[in-house]
Amino acid sequence: MKKFEFIIPMLLMVISFIACHQGTHTIIVRQTNDVKIRIEYSGAIMLTDDRTGIQALSHNAYINYDKNGDQLYIADDPHGKIVYEVNGDKTNALDNHGKALLADAIKIIAKQQDRQ
Numbered sequence: 001m002k003k004f005e006f007i008i009p010m011l012l013m014v015i016s017f018i019a020c021h022q023g024t025h026t027i028i029v030r031q032t033n034d035v036k037i038r039i040e041y042s043g044a045i046m047l048t049d050d051r052t053g054i055q056a057l058s059h060n061a062y063i064n065y066d067k068n069g070d071q072l073y074i075a076d077d078p079h080g081k082i083v084y085e086v087n088g089d090k091t092n093a094l095d096n097h098g099k100a101l102l103a104d105a106i107k108i109i110a111k112q113q114d115r116q
Helices: 001-020 094-116
Strands: 023-030 036-043 045-047 052-059 062-067 070-076 082-086 087-093
Touching: 036 094, 045 094, 052 062, 052 070, 062 094, 070 094, 082 094, 087 094
Parallel strands: none
Antiparallel strands: 023 036, 036 062, 045 052, 062 070, 070 082, 082 087
16 A cells, blocks of 8 residues: 555656646757857647648747847747747737748758658
């Protein structure tokens, strides 16, 4: 009986850990002579059918993209809506510069998803 008192709480902890950390955590760094790119993302990221946008993010998923200090952060808000942050400025809609950063990030994510 003592074994069950130990095993059951441990099993519940493992299940809750797995449930809270769905998806993968990936970091990609690329550097050439004048371009440094770092992308970090976690969780499930569902791309649009044409692979040019984000259809949905799993709860607590995020993308953090940096190209030569130009930063784009993407996550979901508590209501499941995708929100963006470009160089520290939060927004619900991207301007052309933000869209270009998003397109670059999606290309890298799509290639990585193809490998998996």
